Amino acid sequence: MAGTLRFNVMHFMPYVHLPENHKEYKTTWVDFPNKFYDPVKGHELYQSYFEQLVLADRLGFDAIVLNEHHNTVYGMMATPNVVAAALIPQVQRARICVWGVPPNFMLPNRLAEEYAILDVMSKGRLEIAFPLGTGMEYWSNPVNPATARDKFRESLKIMLQAWTADGPTKYFGKFYTYRFLNPWPRPYQKPHPPCYIVGAGSPETIEFAAELGFGYSSVFVPQQVALQLNQKLRERAAHYGHILRPDQLPLLNFVYVAESDEQAEREYIIHLQRFFEDFARSSPQWLAPPGYLSMEQLKIRAAGADKMHGGFDFKAISSAFFIAVGTPEKVANQIGEWTERMGTNHINSVMHVADMPHWKAVKNMTLFAEEVIPRLRRGGA
Amino acid sequence: MSKFIREELLVDGVKTVVQSAGTGEPLVLFHGAGTVDGFDFAEAWARRFRVIVPYHPGFGESGDDPSFTDIHDYVMHYLELFDILKIDTLSLIGLSMGGYLAARFASEHGHRVKKLVLIAPYGLDVPEYPALDIIATPGEQLVPMLVSNFDALKPRLPEKPDMEFIAARYREATTFARLFWEHPIDPKFPRYLHRVKMPTLIVWGDEDKIIPVEHAQAWRKWIPNAEVMIVKGAGHIVHRDKPEVADAIGKFLG
Numbered sequence: 320m321a322g323t324l325r326f327n328v329m330h331f332m333p334y335v336h337l338p339e340n341h342k343e344y345k346t347t348w349v350d351f352p353n354k355f356y357d358p359v360k361g362h363e364l365y366q367s368y369f370e371q372l373v374l375a376d377r378l379g380f381d382a383i384v385l386n387e388h389h390n391t392v393y394g395m396m397a398t399p400n401v402v403a404a405a406l407i408p409q410v411q412r413a414r415i416c417v418w419g420v421p422p423n424f425m426l427p428n429r430l431a432e433e434y435a436i437l438d439v440m441s442k443g444r445l446e447i448a449f450p451l452g453t454g455m456e457y458w459s460n461p462v463n464p465a466t467a468r469d470k471f472r473e474s475l476k477i478m479l480q481a482w483t484a485d486g487p488t489k490y491f492g493k494f495y496t497y498r499f500l501n502p503w504p505r506p507y508q509k510p511h512p513p514c515y516i517v518g519a520g521s522p523e524t525i526e527f528a529a530e531l532g533f534g535y536s537s538v539f540v541p542q543q544v545a546l547q548l549n550q551k552l553r554e555r556a557a558h559y560g561h562i563l564r565p566d567q568l569p570l571l572n573f574v575y576v577a578e579s580d581e582q583a584e585r586e587y588i589i590h591l592q593r594f595f596e597d598f599a600r601s602s603p604q605w606l607a608p609p610g611y612l613s614m615e616q617l618k619i620r621a622a623g624a625d626k627m628h629g630g631f632d633f634k635a636i637s638s639a640f641f642i643a644v645g646t647p648e649k650v651a652n653q654i655g656e657w658t659e660r661m662g663t664n665h666i667n668s669v670m671h672v673a674d675m676p677h678w679k680a681v682k683n684m685t686l687f688a689e690e691v692i693p694r695l696r697r698g699g700a
Numbered sequence: 701m702s703k704f705i706r707e708e709l710l711v712d713g714v715k716t717v718v719q720s721a722g723t724g725e726p727l728v729l730f731h732g733a734g735t736v737d738g739f740d741f742a743e744a745w746a747r748r749f750r751v752i753v754p755y756h757p758g759f760g761e762s763g764d765d766p767s768f769t770d771i772h773d774y775v776m777h778y779l780e781l782f783d784i785l786k787i788d789t790l791s792l793i794g795l796s797m798g799g800y801l802a803a804r805f806a807s808e809h810g811h812r813v814k815k816l817v818l819i820a821p822y823g824l825d826v827p828e829y830p831a832l833d834i835i836a837t838p839g840e841q842l843v844p845m846l847v848s849n850f851d852a853l854k855p856r857l858p859e860k861p862d863m864e865f866i867a868a869r870y871r872e873a874t875t876f877a878r879l880f881w882e883h884p885i886d887p888k889f890p891r892y893l894h895r896v897k898m899p900t901l902i903v904w905g906d907e908d909k910i911i912p913v914e915h916a917q918a919w920r921k922w923i924p925n926a927e928v929m930i931v932k933g934a935g936h937i938v939h940r941d942k943p944e945v946a947d948a949i950g951k952f953l954g
Binding site for chain 2: 458461462463464465466602604607608609610612614618
C-alpha cells in the first residue's frame, strides 16, 4: 500500500465482571441492571486499561482510539472525552482519537468546545469521528431516533461552523438556535482536527461523509461489505470533488499475536467468543429503535441478522470479518493483504477484547509492535 | 366481504387512503397506533351513517410525511381531508391514539363535532395507573396484550410474522415515535379538554393491559358531561373482545 502505514490501538474498556447468571438476560445493553456494576472493580479495570493505552504509546503505536457507549458492559466510556483528557498528559506522542461522541447526545457548541480543549491540550493530536450512535444509545438517551439523522446533520453543520467561521456567528436551524456561536477555545489544528464518520454502512451516512470529504470508518461489517463501502465512498466523495486519501478509510480489525498459531488461538478465541456472545449481546429491538433505520435498511439488516444466528464459529467469523490470530508472520501477511484489497494504510486494531486479562493484552500489543509492525513497514516501504 | 369502498386522495401532498360505507350523517373513525386488525366492526354503523375510516399518514395504506411531528399536524390534516370530502359536521370515534386525536380535534373544533366516542383513549397521565410504554415493549409481547382473550385477535394476525408484517409495524412505530418518543404526554392537553362540550361517550374494557381502565375516570374529570361505559371482560381493543359494544356505541350515536 502506498504511503506510510499507520497503526492504532482501539480499546472498548469493557466492564468484565459479569454476574454468573448473566445468560438469563437477553442482552447486556440498555436495561441490563446497573446493580451489577461494582465501582471498586471498575477502578481496577480503568487502572489496567490506562496502563495498556500508555504502553501502546511507548511501544510506538501511532494512535489510541476511544469510543462511547451507554448502559452496557461493552464499554466504560460513556463520556470518552473525560477519558481522553486523562490520557493526554500520559500519552506523549500518539494521536488521541475520540471515535467518538454521538453529537446528538450533546449540545453541538459544547461538543465543539470539548474537542477544541482536547486538541489544544494535546497540541493538535486529536482526531474525531462522528457516530450517529447505535440503536442502543437511543434507548438510553432522551433523543428521538426517528429524527436522529436530521439532527446529526445539523449538529455537524453547527460544529463545523463553530470551528471554521470567525465568531460570533448565528445559526437558526430546525433543532438548535444560536444567537452567538462563538466558542472558546478554538481547535489547535486548522481548520479543525481530522474528522471521520463512523457507521455500519447506511447509504445516508456514506453520502454525508462523502459530501463533507470526511473519512469513513465502517464498524462490524463483513469484509465483502466493507470493500463495497470503500468503493462507494470513493465514488461519492469524488462526486462532491473530494479525493479520499487511503488514511481516511481506517480498517477496523481484531488481532491477537502469539508465538504460534495454535497458542494464539488457545489464548484468544475464548475472549473473542465472549465478546460476540456476551459483551455485544443486543436484541433486534435495541438495535433498531423506531425510525432509526430506513425501511430499506431495516429489511437488509434483518436479512443479515438471520445469517448470524447459529452461535459462535471462529472459522466462519474470522473469515467473514477482519480478524487475524496467529504468529507475527501470519498476522502481518493478513493485514498486508487487507490493506492492499481495501485500499487503505490505516490499521485500527482492537487488541484487548471482552474479559482478556491484562497480561494477554500487554503481550499482544508488545508482539504486534515489535514483530508485526516492522514486518509490515518493511514490506510496505 | 367488506362493504367499504376504498378511495385514494391527495391531502396536502400526502397520499391518504379512505375507506367508506353507507350514507347519512358522516361518522369518522380515527384508528389507533396500529392497523393490524382491520375495521370491519365499523360496518355495523353504516346502516345509519356515512362511515369514513381514513388511514392516518404514516399508518396502514396512507403515505408518509416525516414532517408530522406533533398530534396537531394530524388535526390540520383532517381539516384538509374533511374539506375534500365536503364534511362540515360529523360524529367522531377514536380508538387509543385515535381517541387522543379525536379529543384534540373536538376540543379545537367543537362546533363541528356532534357526538364523540373515545375508546380507551391515549393522552392522559395518571401516575397511579401508568399506561404501558408501548414504545419500549417488544412487538411480540405487545400484541397479545391488546386484548383480553387472544383468540379474538389471533386469526387476524399472520401465523409467523413475515418481513412485510414486521416492516409495516416498524413503519407505524416510527410514525408513533416521531410524535411521542420525547414527549409521550402533553401536560397542557387536559387544560383544554373542558372545551369538549358535545355528548361524549368514554368506552373502556375493564381488563385493558395497555391503558388501565382507571383512566376512564380521569377523562371524565376533565370532560364532566361524558358518559362512561365500562365493558366487562374486554381488553384494550374493546370491540375485538366484545363485538356487541358496536351496538351500544350505535345506540349512543342515535
